[in-house]
Amino acid sequence: MSLRARIRDGDAEAFGALFEEMERPVFSHAFRLTGDWSAAEDVLSLTFLEAWRLRHRIDADGGSLRPWVLGIATNVARNLRRASRRYHDALARMPRGHPVPDFSDEIAGRIDAAEKLAAIRQAFGSLRREEQEVFALCVWSGLDHAEAAEALGVAVGTVRSRLSRARRKLEKLAAERQQAGGWRQVKGDHDSVVRSVREAKR
Amino acid sequence: MNKGEREALAGLLPFEAEPRLPDGRRRLLKEFVMSEIRRPAGHPRRRPPRPALLASALALGVAAAVSVPVLLGSGTPAYAVSRNPDGTLTITINQAKDPEPLEATLRSMGVNAVVDYIPSGKRCSPQPRSTSFLSRKESEHPADGRPFLIWPPNTDEPAFRIDPAAVKPGQTAVLEFSVSDDGIGKTAGIWANISNGPVAPCTLVDSDEAPLGPPAGWDD
Numbered sequence: 001m002s003l004r005a006r007i008r009d010g011d012a013e014a015f016g017a018l019f020e021e022m023e024r025p026v027f028s029h030a031f032r033l034t035g036d037w038s039a040a041e042d043v044l045s046l047t048f049l050e051a052w053r054l055r056h057r058i059d060a061d062g063g064s065l066r067p068w069v070l071g072i073a074t075n076v077a078r079n080l081r082r083a084s085r086r087y088h089d090a091l092a093r094m095p096r097g098h099p100v101p102d103f104s105d106e107i108a109g110r111i112d113a114a115e116k117l118a119a120i121r122q123a124f125g126s127l128r129r130e131e132q133e134v135f136a137l138c139v140w141s142g143l144d145h146a147e148a149a150e151a152l153g154v155a156v157g158t159v160r161s162r163l164s165r166a167r168r169k170l171e172k173l174a175a176e177r178q179q180a181g182g183w184r185q186v187k188g189d190h191d192s193v194v195r196s197v198r199e200a201k202r
Numbered sequence: 203m204n205k206g207e208r209e210a211l212a213g214l215l216p217f218e219a220e221p222r223l224p225d226g227r228r229r230l231l232k233e234f235v236m237s238e239i240r241r242p243a244g245h246p247r248r249r250p251p252r253p254a255l256l257a258s259a260l261a262l263g264v265a266a267a268v269s270v271p272v273l274l275g276s277g278t279p280a281y282a283v284s285r286n287p288d289g290t291l292t293i294t295i296n297q298a299k300d301p302e303p304l305e306a307t308l309r310s311m312g313v314n315a316v317v318d319y320i321p322s323g324k325r326c327s328p329q330p331r332s333t334s335f336l337s338r339k340e341s342e343h344p345a346d347g348r349p350f351l352i353w354p355p356n357t358d359e360p361a362f363r364i365d366p367a368a369v370k371p372g373q374t375a376v377l378e379f380s381v382s383d384d385g386i387g388k389t390a391g392i393w394a395n396i397s398n399g400p401v402a403p404c405t406l407v408d409s410d411e412a413p414l415g416p417p418a419g420w421d422d
Contacts, residue, residue, distance in 0.1 A: 012240055019232050024222060031221040040221070045231055052239040089382055090238050092322075092391065095230045096411035120215050139211045144203050163203075163211070170214040 005060040015055075018065060019048055025066065026073045029141050033077040033132065035121050045094055046083045047073040070141055071151030074133050123173050131166040134159055226419075283307050286363075290352060294361040295390045298381040308375075313366045315375040318404040320413045322382055326404035330416035331376060332397035337421045341395050344368065350375060351394040362392050374401050378414045 006014035023044065030043035050072050058068065076083045084091055124132060137148040138159070145163075149156040223231070280297040281304045291311060293304075298319035305317040318326060335341075342349055350368035355361055369375045373396050380391040393415030411417060 012236065015239060016232070016236055019235060023228055023232070024220075027223055028221050032217060037221075041223070041227075041231065044223075045235055048235045049238055052235075092380070092382060092412055093238070094234050094412060096417060116216075117219075120217055124215055135211070135215070138203055139208055139215070140217060142208070167211055167214070170211075174214055 002060060004058050004062060004065060007055050007065075008058040008060060010055065015048075015052060018051070018069070022066065022069045025141055026069060029070055029073050029136055030077055032124075032136050032140055033074070034080075039077075039080060042084065042091070042094075043073060043077045043080065045091075046076045046080075046087055049087055049090060050076060050083065067143055067147040067151040070137060070143065071153065074137065074151060078129065078133070119177075123170060126173065127166050127169060131162050131169070134162040135166045138163055280304075281307075283311065285311065289367060290363050290365045292355070292357050292361045292363050294359065295379050295381060295392075298379055298390075301379070308377075311366065313364070313369055313375055314373065315369075315377055316401050317377045317379070320378055320380045320404075320406070322380070322413065323408060323410070324406040325409035325411060325413050326378065327407040328402050330420050331402040331404065332374075332399060334399035335376075335395045335397050335416075335421070350396055351392065360390070362390075364394065369396055373398055376401055378404070380413045 001009075003014050003017065007018060026047050027040055027044045030040035030047070031037065034040055034043065047069065051069055054072070058065070124135070127135065133152060134148055137143045137151055138145065143151060145156050145159045148159045152159070280295075280299060282292075282294040282296075283304070284292050286292060291308070291313070295304075298321065301317040301319045305315055308315040308317065320326065336344075341351075348365050348368050350364055352363040352365060355363035357363060364375070364377075375394065375396050378393040382391070391414055395415070
């Protein structure tokens, strides 16, 4: 029986295998959408609780469950508060760590990288939410148009048009940035962001 | 989307570093998710309120939770303790207020216990409240096979079960309870362990962490 069919039928072991396969892509996607380590951990956990709740919607036939899982993660990140309410009791039991995020340490240790990250977050933040989601799924998570359409429950044409809008906006921003002298311009604008990244290390 | 197109777009927002959870954290979160999905089918939220709904054991340690009846008729006691034929005690928590009477009741039944109720959004400070708690292994799998907190409780009604025999002379049982209400059902949670030495009193502090017991990894 396929992994899809086993998960749909409630096979916890098969679901564990899905967690192993998808934990990294889901966490990365969640972190990129939220920009927040702890929120990304919540999104990760809630995504898999939602996936289990919605497992009966899985078709036995089909390819990778990656678009489906990343679609759930996108919804959870978008409606984190609502998802948290649904799983209020479970979240109370969730182990709260004091994570030492290697990633933040690495970033905080390199000021140029911190500036760059802040600039990326600012440019990403200038996109509309729908454009951010399509960009994160197609560009950072590597889904193709059809998979992103499946993940978001929209038409393929919609994915294409959102992606082109995102591209136009980002190219315009990049051009403006170049005129203003590259990344260094960003430092003054985002001093506080850079500082908060550094402080997070302490 | 072809490779060139993706690369062009990626170049506009070059998020090069891959955010990754440390391995230990990843394992903990997987353990959490897997223990949640193994709870009996049917989330309380999706059912009409009714009593007798037992949650399964949590793989995460000695914290545990049961759902309790949503309706508290007038005269419903805040808690109840009864002794079972095998010497264990069944504790039912209906309201998380006034821990002192429950503590007194347990003491009168021979359990040297410290009881606290933890409201939502709070936790005890300090945590852990003792430097001499039994390790998770000692507490869940003691040599004599009689753990203090019996889980699952196997009671007819939603309740917790403890074994007074697990508390040896000179030891103190520490019990922390929470009751959360999602508007449809209530869930009572418990954290229990045994301390060989003094137990710090619980000062409630604001918290967005799990309300009961010390944070994960306290006995690593």
